[in-house]
Amino acid sequence: MxxxxxxxxxxxxxxxxxxxxxxxxxxxxxxxxxxxxxxxPKCPQFCVCEHSKQEASCNSYYEGFSIQSIPQTFTVRHLNIFGGLKSFPLEVQSLKGLQILDLSRNALTTIDMLHVGNPGLLEELDLSSNDIVKISSGAFSEFKNLKILSLSENKLQTFPKDAFKGLANLKTLHLRFNKIYSFPLGLFNPLYFLEELDLRNNNIHWIAEGTFQNLTNLKTLQLSENALTSLSGKVVSEINNYTVIGLHGNPWDCSCELENFLEFLTQQKLRVSNPDLLDCYSPFRMRGTKLQDLTQNDLKCDIPHIDKVTNSLEVPVSSSGSIHCRASPEIYAIGYWITPQGVKISHKYNQEMLEQINITTLSHLKYKHSIEDFSELFITENNTLTFTNFRGVFNGTFTCVLINSHGNDTANLTLTAVTKLFTIEWVGMVYGGVSALTALVFGLLVGMIKLCAIHFCKCSCVLVEQREKPKVAMDYTFEVYTDDQNSSSRSLDDQDSYDDSYQNEESLLKVPVNSPVARTPRSSPKKCATPTPEEYLEKGRSNTSYTLNEVKITLEKKMEKVRNRVHSIRESGSQYLTTIKDSGSIAANRVRAGVAMGVEQVKFGVMSMKEFCGTGEMAQTISVVSVNTDVDSEERSTKVTKMTTL
Structure with missing residues (x-):
């Protein structure tokens, strides 16, 4: 243990x-x-270095990275700059060992001749996800050993014939997600060793014979999601027996034009990826039918027929517009137009197809009238002729032509330039402006008339003169007067009372007419004692005679004044009543209040005179028989009856 x-x-x-x-x-x-x-040496920022080989791979946003910061002792093999470059960086020329250059996800628009430190070493160039619209001829000619070139996700529509010159060793070419609609014949001829060509998601309508004839090593050809309607027999025969083709997502025209392709599809079904996704788009009766289910008997061809065309018309000078010419949906055809000058124009997508049948067209016409003034003609994809700034140069007959391999159909229409001083829009604007101005002037006139009517005592538009106010102590003598001509009349005291009521208009509007408060506040005169005969005898006959003569003279003056006033009122009566009618409810209240006040004052004055004069030897009796005033919205009249008994 x-x-x-x-x-x-x-x-x-x-x-x-x-x-x-x-x-x-x-x-x-x-x-x-x-x-x-x-x-x-220290490895630069944003780079991964291999010290044993003195090599670096750099990946950075363009604003946070400088190529000059890389030590010369390092050899940069892989460079990726992204984020906002608008031109090819010249500093790349200092990198002698670059093999992979990635400039994707930038803002490049044009690719001219590219230069790097040692172009023979570059094997991969990625220019995808930019805004490239143009590639110059021979832009990649220095890269003899380039293996992969990516131009996907740009805005390319077509290429110069020598765009890929010098790329004899290229194996992969990516052109997907652009706007490519045609290829110049011989574009792919320098690419002898190309193995993969990706043309998905473009606007390819037509592939000319001889386009792929030099691509003998091609293994994958992607043509899916384009606008192909058919493939000719010669194009199909150019593709070698080892190439896998993607063709789904195209609007195939299941007519006799598709005979050769249908035969290829039957014999080489295994070479077509996803053949069950190939559907007919036209004619309409066969839309949705699978191509692999078709037989040669199902493919029919007819001469195209124009189903819709615009009628001849007159076009205003300097205007823009469109004229239509479309084929029946049952028959496939491509179209073009012939101008009055004999020039043929078509959409750019159809130009290459028309050239195959020896018809040369232009994509648009432009006529220059001055430095900044020009007219233009162009054709849309659905064969609609569109013009801008129409002028006399367009006068004449236009011919629409729809054509396929079995024939054609034509239609004529005439366009005439006309000059119009005012178009419908201008006429509407002028009419609206004049109407608005007229309404404004009319409103101002009505407002001025109403304002004048309301303030007629201060306005010259009402023919009523200002009168002096009678004194309370004055004597009155009245006589009978009848208006046999149905005209309005007014007594002196009635008019004077109306003048007083106008000056106190605020109080009259707030107090009822029949209210005692509305009457002019004035103290009742003291009653004079009626002299007896004995008192007259005592005062002497001389005083009696003098008093009697004075009263007579005063009464005569008053009566003369009344007669003149009545005559004046008769002459201006109709105008006065018209003014009262237009003044509305406020003026009516004023008139009603004034008349009522005048009646009360006349009555009060008469009573005062009776008390003053008594029943002496004059034996005069003065009475007011009636004063009647009727004011309403439809008719206003004033009747005054005066009676004098001597």
């Missing part, structure tokens, strides 16, 4: 000694490695 315990202790001690010696050794190695790294 003791021997076993000693053996265990010995083993533990030996293990501890071994661990101590190993720890010291590791410490020495770490210290030595640290001294070695301290003498090596």
């Amino acid at each position: 003791l021997q076993k315990v000693l053996a265990v202790v010995f083993l533990i001690a030996a293990w501890n000694k071994h661990m101590i010696s190993q720890s010291v050794y590791i410490k020495d190695v770490i210290t030595h490695a640290s001294k070695k790294n301290s003498s090596s």
